[in-house]
Ligand SMILES: Cc1cc2nc3c(=O)[nH]c(=O)nc-3n(C[C@H](O)[C@H](O)[C@H](O)COP(=O)(O)OP(=O)(O)OC[C@H]3O[C@@H](n4cnc5c(N)ncnc54)[C@H](O)[C@@H]3O)c2cc1C
């Protein structure tokens with residue numbers, strides 16, 4: 001039977017742009033260009049490699065986000081994923097991590113899955129919690145933060161490089177996986193891939209389709225509340241010297257003045 | 262006073278510094294009750310008591326080491342049910358965040374990750390976070406359920422505060438569904454003898470400008486003269502010059518030392534995300550246009566192969 005892979009991809013504001021907050025203290029997604037989170041490209045890449053190693057597999061890319069999030073799906077489809085699912089609903093505006101995990105879990109169940117692949121963290125929220133939440137909600141093993149991953153005979157294996165140790169992990173499918181940016185460069189979409197992506201199917205789902213009440217999600221339903229967001233004052237201009245033989249001495253002088261030496 | 266659960270990060274009974282910082286923050290909200298799991302759990306008690314833990318709940322079962330994350334969630338949930346705390350605090354490590362995330366879903370609570378400060382508030386603890394590569398500071402709180410909050414290392418001072426630290430065994434039943442991910446093998450990381458990157462007071466980092474693994478000893482020598490940890494940019498890590506565990510930035514470690522020295526690093530947004538909150542920032546770069554100079558308290562435009570070794574000598578001389 002076909003291996004059903006669902007890759008969760010997020011549409012995020014470009015990190016090199018001028019990211020800021022909207023008036024309601026949600027992330028402003030209108031004024032800054034968005035794109036497929038770079039860290040989710042690694043998830044798409046590993047899913048593609050797993051598919052290439054399998055006899056028969058199908059990759060669905062899933063996103064929860066505004067209309068423009070479709071761009072993230074198209075990018076993933078142009079890399080080689082087979083079809084897309086876009087959960088889009090006005091009531092989702094302001095949903096936090098716990099709420100997003102609810103929506104993703106329901107959409108994953110509706111789509112059908114053997115393997116869920118996520119990125120290590122989104123580049124805007126940088127929480128790195130969604131994959132664990134999905135495993136919890138779906139009631140399947142979490143095999144997360146992998147720098148190496150493979151699937152064989154219904155078993156997923158991977159290497160997790162932690163703070164204090166490197167671990168080899170193993171779980172039976174179905175399972176939720178997340179991969180780090182150490183897992184291997186993501187491929188660029190080919191021209192052929194970009195053309196093919198335009199014809200690939202993308203299913204649109206609303207909260208009703210997932211049996212989720214509007215008050216379980218959104219800004220009002222959120223489990224957390226941002227009360228204040230202030231721009232960090234620019235660092236006051238420091239001293240900059242050109243090294244003409246004395247640079248190290250001058251720097252040492254500075255460090256001594258600050259009591260570091 | 263209300264109790265606050267503190268999840269203990271330790272290695273075979275040796276409590277890691279971020280946990281002691283958590284105790285400082287926990288005391289602002291209530292009475293800290295520590296939850297210590299796995300091999301050596303009971304040995305953590307005295308250090309925890311010296312830093313304010315009124316109680317230490319311990320459990321050791323082979324499952325904590327044999328399976329990933331989920332058994333620890335079962336244990337923390339058992340502690341949560343036994344104590345009914347005002348908040349649950351965990352260190353912002355990959356594991357800490359994942360345990361917190363699953364607990365939050367289980368108990369129907371909101372979660373805040375990577376707090377850099379914590380204050381008691383009328384409607385529960387208020388967490389400060391540093392977001393968008395540290396260009397914004399936010400204050401948030403959990404609005405549903407018991408706040409679950411993970412805190413970054415170096416967010417609070419370690420403060421001795423003697424408390425009872427009464428050790429109690431925590432009864433934990435690890436569910437079969439929590440034994441899904443087997444830890445087939447675990448290879449502890451070899452100690453370099455240098456301070457831990459996230460805990461160090463001084464960090465010296467090298468980037469693409471270091472130009473080869475064979476040149477990293479130049480960075481290490483300066484670090485050793487200052488008693489500092491060694492960091493690296495992703496460019497240096499990707500090139501294979503330095504281990505990924507030393508990477509500073511968005512997808513590496515986030516550091517907030519008293520002094521950060523960047524040598525041969527341009528200062529890309531993803532690198533800044535991991536070091537921008539450092540107290541004092543110093544850069545050595547031969548390109549005066551490098552964006553890192555926008556951040557510095559002191560910058561030297563010059564060749565790092567001249568400046569860094571000479572600085573190492575200066576430091577050694579001055580330290581005597
Ligand atoms: C999703 C994502 C996540 C990322 N995560 C991280 C992360 O966690 N950490 C990170 O660091 N990067 C990260 N990056 C990469 C980041 O964008 C930059 O590519 C990287 O930080 C560049 O490293 P660098 O400054 O060492 O190299 P470069 O940008 O190439 O800069 C090298 C600098 O060295 C200087 N130099 C060269 N020779 C000398 C010399 N002899 N003496 C003095 N100066 C010299 C040059 O003038 C230059 O400024 C990430 C990127 C993405 C897309």
Ligand SMILES: Nc1ncnc2c1ncn2[C@@H]1O[C@H](COP(=O)(O)O)[C@@H](O)[C@H]1O
Pocket residue numbers: 007008009010011037039040043062063064065097100104117118119120121122123125126127128129130131
């Ligand atoms: N809105 C979303 N839509 C689809 N996938 C998401 C979404 N948010 C997070 N994810 C997935 O969860 C991972 C971790 O995200 P986070 O916990 O938000 O840092 C990301 O790399 C994605 O794979």
